[in-house]
Every structure is written in structure tokens, then in C-alpha cells.
Amino acid sequence: MTQLTISQRGHNMPASPIRKLVPYAEAAKKRGIQVYHLNIGQPDIETPKMVLDAVRNSDFKILEYSHSAGNESYRKKLVQYYQKVGIDITPNQIIITTGGSEAILFGFMACLDPGDEVIIPEPFYANYNGFAVSAGIKVVPITSYIENGFALPPIADFEKAITPRTKAIVICNPNNPTGYLYSQDEMETLRQIILKHNLYLFADEAYREFCYEGTHFSAMQLAGVEDNVVLMDTISKRYSCCGGRIGAFITRNKDLYNAAMKFAQARLSPPSFAQIAGEAAIDLPDDYFNITKAEYKSRRDLIVKRLNAMPNVFCPNPGGAFYAIAKLPIDDADSFCQWLLESFEYNKQTVMLAPATGFYGTSGLGKQEVRLAYVLNLSAINSAMDCLEKALQVYPGRKV
Amino acid sequence: MTQLTISQRGHNMPASPIRKLVPYAEAAKKRGIQVYHLNIGQPDIETPKMVLDAVRNSDFKILEYSHSAGNESYRKKLVQYYQKVGIDITPNQIIITTGGSEAILFGFMACLDPGDEVIIPEPFYANYNGFAVSAGIKVVPITSYIENGFALPPIADFEKAITPRTKAIVICNPNNPTGYLYSQDEMETLRQIILKHNLYLFADEAYREFCYEGTHFSAMQLAGVEDNVVLMDTISKRYSCCGGRIGAFITRNKDLYNAAMKFAQARLSPPSFAQIAGEAAIDLPDDYFNITKAEYKSRRDLIVKRLNAMPNVFCPNPGGAFYAIAKLPIDDADSFCQWLLESFEYNKQTVMLAPATGFYGTSGLGKQEVRLAYVLNLSAINSAMDCLEKALQVYPGRKV
Missing domain, CATH: 3.90.1150.10 (Aspartate Aminotransferase, domain 1)
Known part of the structure; x- marks a missing residue:
């Protein structure tokens, strides 16, 4: 028994x-x-007043399920936002998620099987561990050091950590918890590694706008690795909308998108109220x-x-x-x-x-x-x- | 490679x-x-106007994370709701979830390991399959039949399906997709089975209020199986709030609650806007x-x-x-x-x-x-x- x-x-x-x-x-x-x-x-x-007002002034009568990928109007608007930051995508490459959290979970679930490994430079956002346990996958840390400001570990450290079970690398840029902003050179280094070993690159860019030295170079801007890159995004920090629980799983890899959509369909839809907030936020003034x-x-x-x-x-x-x-x-x-x-x-x-x-x-x-x-x-x-x-x-x- | x-x-x-x-x-x-x-x-x-108005008339300035278990004020109010339907629980036995979907996922994740089995009378809500795949567990169906209105299969059918890997039974009452309302006798039958075999009983009671013949008997009202029962609830259908994505994971089992809370913490918090809606709904008139x-x-x-x-x-x-x-x-x-x-x-x-x-x-x-x-x-x-x-x-x- x-x-x-x-x-x-x-x-x-x-x-x-x-x-x-x-x-x-x-x-x-x-x-x-x-x-x-x-x-x-x-x-x-x-939170910007116009963002909250969009929800408060809404006039729908039924709080309905949205599309499992999120409202089409919001996904279309998001394309404009991403264009402004130099990322070319289409509405059908976006799944609106319940916070960045769910985007991470969908990525782990759709790309890795139990026992598979994901390499993450440490220190890293602690909740990656939680989603890894949920997905039954192993986090393999490679250490970055405070002495050089937590720069990307050298390529040799990645090579040493890669095994036949390695399926992906997670990068948070700019980084939580270190605040480190990866340079374009470092991103190109990651590009080489994922291309050489056929790995996914999960890019958590929750803090994209908050760069104080240099400019942000997105994983979505890397050439020739369109099928490898998954952007795991969120509006939580960008517009001070943490409680909205709205994020996005974005990939140009059609097979992966279709697989992730099945996980999205199982949970029906992302929250409706905060999708309105997220859509309104795209129209915030440029300053x-x-x-x-x-x-x-x-x-x-x-x-x-x-x-x-x-x-x-x-x-x-x-x-x-x-x-x-x-x-x-x-x-x-x-x-x-x-x-x-x-x-x-x-x-x-x-x-x-x-x-x-x-x-x-x-x-x-x-x-x-x-x-x-x-x-x-x-x-x-x-x-x-x-x-x-x-x-x-x-x-x-x-x-x- | x-x-x-x-x-x-x-x-x-x-x-x-x-x-x-x-x-x-x-x-x-x-x-x-x-x-x-x-x-x-x-x-x-x-959706009741007062429920939507509670969100529209809110006046907070920052859309913050809530507590990972959901707002304490909402959990306290929910205790009143559950008292009215004959279920005695405390605010610390409730985790507000992102829809009933997340409550199901938390239950599967916290109670079952990959390869473990859950018995579900079929036909059943199709998305249980999706959450089972996410959790790596096996759904073992036992058939109910249209000829007798999809009544609970006989106890012998459960006994035949139980293996050393069986950890839980899922019951949806009243049922989606059959509309069948389980009687108190049938619930007592389930009580015997879970007690005899030390199983969890996951009770999906999304449609609790919509009973047209007889009255609803909740799994939470079964005596002597307090540690076995998990209520997976949602406000989606109850108040026509499907897009809110607010549900609840409820158990009197302290160890299980603590385990589920770790999954809740990893995803930070349930949606803030719709928690306001859910809390307001408790004050709807009794009619x-x-x-x-x-x-x-x-x-x-x-x-x-x-x-x-x-x-x-x-x-x-x-x-x-x-x-x-x-x-x-x-x-x-x-x-x-x-x-x-x-x-x-x-x-x-x-x-x-x-x-x-x-x-x-x-x-x-x-x-x-x-x-x-x-x-x-x-x-x-x-x-x-x-x-x-x-x-x-x-x-x-x-x-x-």
C-alpha cells in the first residue's frame, strides 16, 4: 500500500x-x-496611470477567456514594441504568458525532458531552480565572479560543462541578481556555443530597458540562430506591473512554438485584465x-x-x-x-x-x-x- | 552532439x-x-457588475506582487464563502492560484512523482491530460457510461485499476464534461477507497453552485480523510470570470500545503487585478x-x-x-x-x-x-x- x-x-x-x-x-x-x-x-x-486607467476604463461585460496565446490585438501591439528595441518578430511568434515565470516553465517543458541539463551562469535568479524541479531537469551552474563584475564565464567553462544531456543555456541580461549587462561580444560568444552544440538559448530580458552603461544587445538579434533562441519576457519590471502577471514566450522556431502552444492551451489563457494593461503600455511616450x-x-x-x-x-x-x-x-x-x-x-x-x-x-x-x-x-x-x-x-x- | x-x-x-x-x-x-x-x-x-466595478474603482498606484498564497484579505473572505457552502477551512489552508488550472498542476506536482498514477473516471476534463504530461504522471481512466448517466463506476473498477504507483483519484463534481452530480453515497464510496489505499482525492468543484437535481456534497465534507483531500477550485464559472484566472488550491494537510506553497513561491504570485474581483464576488447577494x-x-x-x-x-x-x-x-x-x-x-x-x-x-x-x-x-x-x-x-x- x-x-x-x-x-x-x-x-x-x-x-x-x-x-x-x-x-x-x-x-x-x-x-x-x-x-x-x-x-x-x-x-x-x-505604475503609469494610463496603464492602470486602461483597465479601470474598460467597458466589457464578460470577463472572458482570451486566446490561449493572448489577445491578438495585444500581440500585434507588442510587435511594434519589439521593433522599437530592434527585434523583428510577428504576432504568431508570441505567446502571452502568466508572468515571465510561465514563459520559463514553458521553455523548460517544451525543450527539455526529465534528466536533461540546462547550463546557467551563477549567481542566477533563484526561481530557475524551482521551474527546473517542476520540469525534472538539472541545472548545471558555471561560476561568474564578483572580481570581474560577474562577466560571462570563458567559453572553456561552458565547454567543460556540456554533456550529451545538455539542451540549453539560460542567460538573464541585464542580470538578476548581479546587474551585469552582457556585451555584444559576450552574446556572440554564446551564439558560437549554441550553434556548435545545437543548444537552445533561453534569454530572460526582463530588465532590457534598464541599462546604464552601454546598450542592450538582445539574443533575438543574434544572426543564424533563429531556431535556437527563446525570449522569456515580462512587463513586471518594465512598467512596474509585477502583479499583472503578464509575460511572453517568444520564438521564431515554429515547431517549438507549436509545442509551447499546447502547454498554453492546457491552462486556457493568460489573465485578461492585465493584458489590457500591457497593451496600453505600448503607447507610453518614448521618454x-x-x-x-x-x-x-x-x-x-x-x-x-x-x-x-x-x-x-x-x-x-x-x-x-x-x-x-x-x-x-x-x-x-x-x-x-x-x-x-x-x-x-x-x-x-x-x-x-x-x-x-x-x-x-x-x-x-x-x-x-x-x-x-x-x-x-x-x-x-x-x-x-x-x-x-x-x-x-x-x-x-x-x-x- | x-x-x-x-x-x-x-x-x-x-x-x-x-x-x-x-x-x-x-x-x-x-x-x-x-x-x-x-x-x-x-x-x-x-460578469456581475459589482465584481468588475471593484477592479475598475480600485485606486492603488502600484500593481504589486501579492503574497504568493494570494492576498490575505481575499483568503479571509473566501473562508466566509466556504462556510456558507458547508466547508470549514482557514485562510492558511488556501493558496490562491492562477485559475483552477494551476491548482490542478500544483496538486499533481506536489503529490505525485514522474511515473506515478492518478485514476480518473472517464470521460473527463481533457486538460487533466495536459497537466499530467507536464508532471510526467500517468492518467489511468476507468470508464463511466452514458447508459446510467455517467454515474461513478463501481468500487470494483477502482480496485482493479489501483497499482503500487497509484497516488490519487481525481473527481470533478458536478462533472465536466458529463454534467453528472455525484451523490453523497458515491462520495462516501470514494472516501472508502482513498482511506483503504492511502490515496489523495483531488476534487475539482468548479461547478459547485450549478446543481439542478439534489444538492452538492463536497469532498471537503468527508470525515476522517482531512489529509487526503485537495480541493481544486476556481471562480471562472461561478461568477463568469473565466478571464480572471483565479482559482484556489485548498487542503487541510499541512505538509502538502507547505510543499504546494514552494511551487507557488517560484511563480511569485497570482494575478492582482482579478483577486480584487474574486474578493468582491464574495459579497454578491445570496440570490x-x-x-x-x-x-x-x-x-x-x-x-x-x-x-x-x-x-x-x-x-x-x-x-x-x-x-x-x-x-x-x-x-x-x-x-x-x-x-x-x-x-x-x-x-x-x-x-x-x-x-x-x-x-x-x-x-x-x-x-x-x-x-x-x-x-x-x-x-x-x-x-x-x-x-x-x-x-x-x-x-x-x-x-x-
Whole structure:
């Protein structure tokens, strides 16, 4: 007789490394401590009013299923958006997904079988692990290093990691959690690897617009690998629409598109309300990103300057996204982040950070590193950095 | 070197049996034919105005991620709803999901491992197949029969189907596609089976309110199997909110809840806009379902009467949901449904039906059966039945 147990994959499923500190933050707040949340990528930027108004002024009478690939009107509009950023696609190469999350899951499911391997430069977005467990596939990390700002690992490291089970490489550009912006040269390196070994390239470009040094070069702009590339996109960060749960799975590979569509049909349709929001966002004025980007850049400049001014702290200057990873003079990032919430305060304030350990696939790495999401305004960032600076002076596990 | 191919599961993933006829319907419309859509469960009932207004009158400024389990305010409200229908649960036993679809996927993922088996009485909701392929599990159908209205198969049939890999039974009550409403006695039979063999019981109760004969008895009301039962719910049909993509995964099993929460955290949160809609719906007046139910009941009465008045057509009287399966004097339901769209018209009209073959797990079954969703008003149903009646007189593959 079988036992009433949860599945092995239910056991293997990783708990969110970002959210596991939440109970400590809640307890701190109950003690009257103000907590600066630099731990999670929820921007404080207001969602553009015209985007929310499009939903609020809608006048349909039945909240119907949309097409499984998303509303055709939205997919047509998206083609305009992608043209503006130098990506040529058609509406029939787009599947609107429930957040970028679902685009990742569809890619894993449609391209890889259980036991197959996907190579991801680490540190990487921790939820890739979760979707890999769901799909029964193996994440093979290759390490990038804080010393060179988390640049793409050398081609030899990819070659070493490739096995007969390797089916894909995931790249997040600009990168969460490192903020690294991959250069066109680095993207061309990836092109060579995927072409040589017949691999898929899954490109997560959630932060495409947020580049502060150089320009963004999309995986969709690589020549001669049209069938290999899958763009996994989302409007969450782009327009501060995290709660909309609207993303996109985009590929020029017709067979793959058809396979992914079957997964899309099984779940019927993406959310209808937020598709209206996403469609309206395409009509935002061209200077919308300039304003948002300028705000994020000033935050980045501040946080990187403050961090590097602290003794024995190193933070490379991230070229994009709204994350930075800093190396701190501490024994253990998990203990430190918990201690910040449990045992530390400065003027009744403290700061919540994400231990970088959760972003590495190789255990033991990132123990002196934390990720900071600069999703708060300059004043809050300054206060948070004041807290961190004081904390590093008194933390019992200080270690250079 | 690996080949650039889609995955085996991408191949195995079934195409939607309901949507595959869509191109033929589109072609018919282009020829000027009016198509009555009885093929898909998209109700024509207007979404309650107060539900849509709750979203339209919202005044938040940032479309933020919600809690991964859904807004606490919504989960608290849902407890009230469930109390009214006789189900005692707490907010911490609820995970708000992206449609009922995601609740099914979470259940399959968290309870079963690849190769494990789930027993489902057939005909069944075709998308269970899709989620089973995603999860790498095997659907074991046991047949229910149109002759007795698709009642629960006898306990001996379950016993025969159970193997060491069996982990769960799925029941949809009232049933899609048959409309069958399981009695309390039948639910107690299921209770015995899951208790004896330590199985999960996944209860899909999307159509709970739409019962026309007898009353609904929920799997959550079964005694002594609190850890075994998972409720997979959705607001899609209940409030005509299909496009909201809001459902719920509900269990009193704490370990299972915690495992499912890890899957929920990986995808961050359910859609924010439609959670507002779902929360508002709890405050609909108590007579809301009476009005909707009366409308569906009159449609059911009409469609069943019209069908059984046609020569050699048999349609059992469904006790709930808004589906009926009819046996027709035809050679092949797939050919017939395509022919209706491709080659038939009556007064410039035709009807689109779902071949029942797609709802059976056992190949070869359902070839003379079609599913009709009575989601159109009485006048449209009459016209659609006029078309069907004429079609059966002239269909070349007529076969008693």
C-alpha cells in the first residue's frame, strides 16, 4: 500500500531564498523597527496611470477567456514594441504568458525532458531552480565572479560543462541578481556555443530597458540562430506591473512554438485584465523609460558609492537591472541577514538584504555576498546604507 | 552532439480537443455562416457588475506582487464563502492560484512523482491530460457510461485499476464534461477507497453552485480523510470570470500545503487585478446563484428535451454544471463535428460541438458522443438544435 506522502519533487522544490527571512522582518516590525526592503525586486515606481486607467476604463461585460496565446490585438501591439528595441518578430511568434515565470516553465517543458541539463551562469535568479524541479531537469551552474563584475564565464567553462544531456543555456541580461549587462561580444560568444552544440538559448530580458552603461544587445538579434533562441519576457519590471502577471514566450522556431502552444492551451489563457494593461503600455511616450532609467541610475550610483566607501566592502558597478551584489566582511551572509532583522537596529531602523547563497547553484559560494535591490528612493537608500555601515561595525561574525 | 529538437513531453502534450476545430469554425464564419458555439465552457452570462466595478474603482498606484498564497484579505473572505457552502477551512489552508488550472498542476506536482498514477473516471476534463504530461504522471481512466448517466463506476473498477504507483483519484463534481452530480453515497464510496489505499482525492468543484437535481456534497465534507483531500477550485464559472484566472488550491494537510506553497513561491504570485474581483464576488447577494442557476436549468431542460426528441439520439439528464453529453446516430464524432463546420449549413447557420473522443482516456470510446455546453440563451439553443436536427438527417456518415 502506498503511503500518503508528498512527492519527492515536492521535497526537492527549493523554498524561496528571498522570502525565507520574511518572518524575521515581520517580527522586527512588530517591535517597532522600520525595515528597509532591499531584498526583493518589487519596484516602488508607480505604475503609469494610463496603464492602470486602461483597465479601470474598460467597458466589457464578460470577463472572458482570451486566446490561449493572448489577445491578438495585444500581440500585434507588442510587435511594434519589439521593433522599437530592434527585434523583428510577428504576432504568431508570441505567446502571452502568466508572468515571465510561465514563459520559463514553458521553455523548460517544451525543450527539455526529465534528466536533461540546462547550463546557467551563477549567481542566477533563484526561481530557475524551482521551474527546473517542476520540469525534472538539472541545472548545471558555471561560476561568474564578483572580481570581474560577474562577466560571462570563458567559453572553456561552458565547454567543460556540456554533456550529451545538455539542451540549453539560460542567460538573464541585464542580470538578476548581479546587474551585469552582457556585451555584444559576450552574446556572440554564446551564439558560437549554441550553434556548435545545437543548444537552445533561453534569454530572460526582463530588465532590457534598464541599462546604464552601454546598450542592450538582445539574443533575438543574434544572426543564424533563429531556431535556437527563446525570449522569456515580462512587463513586471518594465512598467512596474509585477502583479499583472503578464509575460511572453517568444520564438521564431515554429515547431517549438507549436509545442509551447499546447502547454498554453492546457491552462486556457493568460489573465485578461492585465493584458489590457500591457497593451496600453505600448503607447507610453518614448521618454517614459528615460525618466525611470534616470531614477534607477541615480539610485545605483548612490548605493554603489555608499557600499564601496565602507571598509572591506566591494561592490562592482552594475551596468543594468536594479540589483547589485556586494561582498561584505562577514562570516556568513544568511546569518548576517537574519541578524540584521533579529538583533540589530540603528535609530529604530534596519535593512533587509538577500543572502547571495540562494543565487548560487554551487553550494558554499556566495557566503560573503548579499544582493541589494535598489527599489527604494534615494533617501531610503541612504538610511538603509547608514544601517548597513553601522551593522558591519558591530556584527559579531565580522570577518575580513 | 545533441539535436535541436523539442522535448518528448512537448510531443506527448495533447493538443486541445476543443480548440482543434477552431480553424474550421473560422472558415465557416468567413463564408457568412453563423456558428452557434456549444463547444466551449465560456458562459454568455454577464460578469456581475459589482465584481468588475471593484477592479475598475480600485485606486492603488502600484500593481504589486501579492503574497504568493494570494492576498490575505481575499483568503479571509473566501473562508466566509466556504462556510456558507458547508466547508470549514482557514485562510492558511488556501493558496490562491492562477485559475483552477494551476491548482490542478500544483496538486499533481506536489503529490505525485514522474511515473506515478492518478485514476480518473472517464470521460473527463481533457486538460487533466495536459497537466499530467507536464508532471510526467500517468492518467489511468476507468470508464463511466452514458447508459446510467455517467454515474461513478463501481468500487470494483477502482480496485482493479489501483497499482503500487497509484497516488490519487481525481473527481470533478458536478462533472465536466458529463454534467453528472455525484451523490453523497458515491462520495462516501470514494472516501472508502482513498482511506483503504492511502490515496489523495483531488476534487475539482468548479461547478459547485450549478446543481439542478439534489444538492452538492463536497469532498471537503468527508470525515476522517482531512489529509487526503485537495480541493481544486476556481471562480471562472461561478461568477463568469473565466478571464480572471483565479482559482484556489485548498487542503487541510499541512505538509502538502507547505510543499504546494514552494511551487507557488517560484511563480511569485497570482494575478492582482482579478483577486480584487474574486474578493468582491464574495459579497454578491445570496440570490445571485438562484438567478444564474434558474437560467442554466431552463437551458438544460430545453437542450435535453430537444436532443431526446431527435430520432436515435440519447442524452441523459445532467444533474449539474452546464454540459451534456449526447449519443448521436453517427459514425465518428470528430468527422461529424468537422463536417458540421465544413460542409453543412441550415438557413446560413450551423453548430459547433465538442467530439467526446477527446474526453476519454481509452482510445476508441466516445465515437458516437458529443459534448454540448449550454452557455447560450434559449433562443440560440433552439436554433442550434434546429441545425443539429437537420444535420443528422443529411449527414453522410449517419449510423444508428
